[in-house]
Amino acid sequence: MIYTIIDVETTGQSNRMTEISIFKFNGDTVIDEFTSLINPETYIPQHITALTGIDDHMVADAPRFAEVAEDILNITEGAIFVAHNVNFDYKVISGEFSRIGLEFNRKKLCTVRLSRRLLPGHRSYSLGKLCSALEINLIGRHRARGDAEATTILFELLLQQPEASDVFKEFLNKNSKEATLPPNLPKETFEALPDTAGIYYFKDKKGVVIYVGKAINIKKRVLSHFYSKTKKAQDMVRETRDIDFESSGSELIALLMEDAAIKHHFPMYNKVAKRTIQTVAIFSYEDRSGILHLASNKGRLTPNPIITFFNVRDVRSYMEKICAKHNLCPKYCHLQEAVAECSHYSIKNCKGVCRNEESVEAYNNRVLEAIHDMSNQKEDFILREKGRNPNEEAFVMIKDGxxxxxxxxxxxxxxxxxxxxxxxxxxxxNSVDIQKILRPYILNI
Incomplete structure (x- = not known):
């Protein structure tokens, strides 16, 4: 079996490659090598230069990725892609190939995950600390060739472990998640996740919650984070050491649990809304003919709102229900604009105020009834939801709205x-965020 042990250096946030080193290894000997600086065609940040020593001047005359792509394809063809935290290096390389319109598909092995299984008990599995503990001479840390050479020595050591053959087969099995999971997350932790609704917590090495999410299928949603190519997702999964979860039984309960958990933990990878939530309100006014209108506008522009929503779609849906229930005119509910008389596609029960077939007084009385209905949404009720098991029910309690x-x-x-x-x-x-979650359920929109 042939392996290519690979390390790349990048520009950081933009993840453009600045250096690559590939050692082709047959299990006993390095049989080929490819190492090159790469012109990333973008600025290298100062903090990256401080870490790697690679600056803009060094890569100015280096080949662009497109110029070395064929060399990389040739040396890795038919070989297993090996790296320390393989998902990072693999995504950088496949991303570079994608930019030039080519696909890059190789089987993968991660030396972090292999080391955790075959060399248990180490305090840290970062390349530097693991090499130090195993007395592997790492020359040129944070440079592609130095890290790739040290990873090759580590990989040879892993191949020599008693259980290596079985572990390698397991990791290379196409149904195995080993190459997909974060390098520091035990497979057993992932396998313990349920395929039911609930929330999940990503935790770092200190047990601190760094991300909270909700899902209808927890295991499937968590796995999707590991496939994500965004910088934020890659950083998050690299820091993840544990994943906890709470079942909810339903999406609504999961949404409520997620909101509470985010506000409690303030995880670094969750975007906690700092902006004011935009609202849309229904209000009424009387025109020159004395007809009462129902209309909507941005909440901050509505001095006396009858009822408030959080998006225009929900406002329109609710207005259509109120209009139909009270036999109101779609024209004067502003469901139709710039028409002489209403001709709504579904609301056909207008009594003709727009055609002078009904008195203004009779129409306005029904508008006032509708306003009364909308103004008295504050009541006590229970929303019933699916429980976490067949013998259970969930509920949401609302009192006085x-x-x-x-x-x-x-x-x-x-x-x-x-x-x-x-x-x-x-x-x-209770909060504005919770009201936003519950409003569609309360009004059955």
Whole structure:
């Protein structure tokens, strides 16, 4: 079996390659080598130069990736792609090939994950600390050739371990997730994740939560992070040492749990909204003919809103329901603009105020009834959701229009009144974010 042990240096955030080194290894001997600086065709940040020693001047006359692409394809053809934290190097190289319109597909092995399995017990599996612990001479740290050469020596050591043959077969199995998982995440941790709805926590080496997400299928959603090519996702999975989860039973409960968890942990990789949430409000006004209109506008421009939403689509959907329920005119509900009389595609029950077939007074009375309905949304009710198992139900409790929290209750529990659920309630804080989550469910939009 032939292996190519590879290391690349990059510009950092833009992930453009600045150097590559490839050692072709047959299991006993290095049989070929390719090492080259690469002109990234972009600026190299100062902090990257401080780390690698590679600056703009050094790469000014170096070949562009397109000029060495054929050499890389030739030396890696038919070989297994090996690297320390293989997903990083592989994504950099495949990204460079993608930019020039070529595909790059190779089987992968990660020396971090192999080392964790075959050389257990080390405090750190970073290349520098592992080489130090194993007395591997690493010359030229953070340069492609130095790191690739040290990784080759480490890889040879891994091949010599008693269980190497079985472990290598397992890692190369096409159904194995070993080449996909973050280098520092145990496979058992990933396999323990459920394929049900809930939230999940990415944790770093100190156990600090660095990301919270929600999913209808936790395992599938977590795996998608490992395939992501964004810089943020790559940085996050490299730092991930553990993944925890909480089942929710339904997407709604997962959304509520996620919001609470983010506000509690403030994970570094979650974007906590600092901007003011934009709202859209329904309001009423009387025109020169004395007809009451229902219309919508941005919340901050509406002094006396009847009811508030968080996007235009929900406002329109709700307005259509109110219009149909109270036999209002689509024209005067501003569902149709610049028309002499209404001709809405689905609302056909206007009584003719727009055609002078109904009195303004009679029409306005129905508008006032609609306003009363909209203004009295604050009530006590329970949203019922699917539980975490077949014998359970979930619920969301709202009193006087305010969210109090969620809970889980066995189906055989005797619940005769809303107050009976208090014993099962997991209290939560209400917020504008929560209102945004709940509004479509409350109004059944």
């Amino acid at each position: 305010d969210y109090l929290g969620y809970g889980f209750v066995d189906k055989d529990s005797q619940i005769n009144h809303m107050d009976d659920l208090n014993a099962f309630l997991i209290p939560q804080k």
